Amino acid sequence: MPSISVFGAQWGDEGKGKIIDLLSRDVDFVVRYQGGANAGHTVIVGGEKYVLHLIPSGILHKGRVNVIGNGLAVDPLALMEEIQGLCERGVQVTGENLRLSRGAHVIFQHHRRADQLAERWLGEGRIGTTGRGMGPCYADKAARTGLRIGDLLEADRCRTRLQAALAEKNALFEKVHGEEALDLDTQLDIYMGLGDQLRPFVGDTGAEVRRAYDEGKSVLFEGAQGVMLDIDHGTYPFVTSSNTGTGGVPAGAAFPAQNIDRAIGIAKAYCTRVGEGPFPSEDHGAEGQAIREAGCEYGATTGRPRRCGWFDAVAVRYALELNGAESLVMTNLDVLSGFPELRAAVAYDCDGERLEDFPAFTPLERFSPIFESHPGWTEDITGVREFADLPPAAQSYVTWIEEIVGRPISMLSVGPSREQIIPRGL
Numbered sequence: 001m002p003s004i005s006v007f008g009a010q011w012g013d014e015g016k017g018k019i020i021d022l023l024s025r026d027v028d029f030v031v032r033y034q035g036g037a038n039a040g041h042t043v044i045v046g047g048e049k050y051v052l053h054l055i056p057s058g059i060l061h062k063g064r065v066n067v068i069g070n071g072l073a074v075d076p077l078a079l080m081e082e083i084q085g086l087c088e089r090g091v092q093v094t095g096e097n098l099r100l101s102r103g104a105h106v107i108f109q110h111h112r113r114a115d116q117l118a119e120r121w122l123g124e125g126r127i128g129t130t131g132r133g134m135g136p137c138y139a140d141k142a143a144r145t146g147l148r149i150g151d152l153l154e155a156d157r158c159r160t161r162l163q164a165a166l167a168e169k170n171a172l173f174e175k176v177h178g179e180e181a182l183d184l185d186t187q188l189d190i191y192m193g194l195g196d197q198l199r200p201f202v203g204d205t206g207a208e209v210r211r212a213y214d215e216g217k218s219v220l221f222e223g224a225q226g227v228m229l230d231i232d233h234g235t236y237p238f239v240t241s242s243n244t245g246t247g248g249v250p251a252g253a254a255f256p257a258q259n260i261d262r263a264i265g266i267a268k269a270y271c272t273r274v275g276e277g278p279f280p281s282e283d284h285g286a287e288g289q290a291i292r293e294a295g296c297e298y299g300a301t302t303g304r305p306r307r308c309g310w311f312d313a314v315a316v317r318y319a320l321e322l323n324g325a326e327s328l329v330m331t332n333l334d335v336l337s338g339f340p341e342l343r344a345a346v347a348y349d350c351d352g353e354r355l356e357d358f359p360a361f362t363p364l365e366r367f368s369p370i371f372e373s374h375p376g377w378t379e380d381i382t383g384v385r386e387f388a389d390l391p392p393a394a395q396s397y398v399t400w401i402e403e404i405v406g407r408p409i410s411m412l413s414v415g416p417s418r419e420q421i422i423p424r425g426l
């Protein structure tokens, strides 16, 4: 497995943390390339639950190098808390097994505040962000007013750039929102202090990963969020602020596109979404509620209840095609046990017209799903480890999904723990 990109093929929370932890057994480097602490990747090992936000999901395996690439928006406070939290639980995090790009953008307190104020300002039109400052930080990156991790390590540069950034943000806080200004010296103290603490982890991670790949080491690129939340290809404007799929890897990890050897999408056996925005296959009734309870569908970062619905083959097909994925990993199959009838959206309807292809760049609100049904099963499948041991209806559900997404399912997950996996050898 020289290099592989693993991404979320729905609206996030597909179980990327669990699958990436599992795949990390066989790789040397695990590299995040976008997003930030808006992500919440859950890994359960030996009954212990870890929720990772910025640190890649390979950290629980000894000997892996975990990389936070230049494409991330890093909140240094959140990162230090995450490092300390892991160390307190006996997981070693050092400058050897965690690398932080000098080029990653810094999320400051003013970004978090601006994110929350913007949401309040938008009112009914809010995105339902995680409030972690992602949008404002990426906006500053594009406006060329942001600071990068390397800037925190140089006092003069940090002061000049933060002063300019705060002058603008404070005017917004005071004049538009009627909030108090943030004090430059206090902010400098906090963030330069954090920069000092992070210094041992900082380097040119792109060069480190490219060199390792050239020497024959294997690299896994860990996506955060999901394709439907991609800033370009998702359900804009109800998206996050980065390129969440394989397309984000070259820029966000400083890794040549032609060296990405494989891509795999991850999707749940049903579908969830947190925050606002269109979700064609959402079930607003008792079954959506039942999926939420059976799947414990509450956000790993914010604790918000996730909106739940049925598998959307139109969206997943698009996600896999767009990202050049050869196969799909299906998670949470166990959650569907006990539903007498399962459904999946196989196409969309728009004013009586049937659409098989995902309507990219068109507001999804105009489309309603065309569902097909599949018989359910009642057995608990959390202990099953072989495809042949699944109830026939579960086997047939999986092969039906393969048919309607047009890609093989290479692995099934039947519970949150590492060992609850059914490999399919495809």
Ligand code: GDP
Pocket: 008, 012, 013, 014, 015, 016, 017, 018, 039, 040, 041, 042, 043, 044, 295, 299, 300, 331, 332, 333, 334, 335, 413, 414, 415, 416, 417
């Ligand atoms: P991520 O953001 O894609 O890493 O996913 P999250 O960690 O936010 O959410 C996935 C949730 O599903 C977590 O609570 C996982 O522990 C859990 N999970 C992962 N795989 C499975 C599975 O196959 N079955 C069940 N029941 N839960 C799973």
Ligand code: IMO
Pocket: 008, 011, 012, 013, 014, 038, 039, 040, 041, 127, 128, 129, 130, 131, 132, 133, 134, 135, 223, 224, 225, 226, 229, 238, 239, 240, 241, 273, 274, 275, 276, 300
């Ligand atoms: P993981 O990596 C699910 C959603 C938010 C909101 C929108 C924009 O755990 O799958 P942001 O804070 O990024 O500006 O919010 O994106 N969102 C996620 N939903 N899983 C995530 O990450 C998400 N990260 C952001 O709920 O709708």
Ligand code: MG
Pocket: 012, 013, 014, 039, 040, 041, 042, 300, 301
């Ligand atoms: Mg998550």
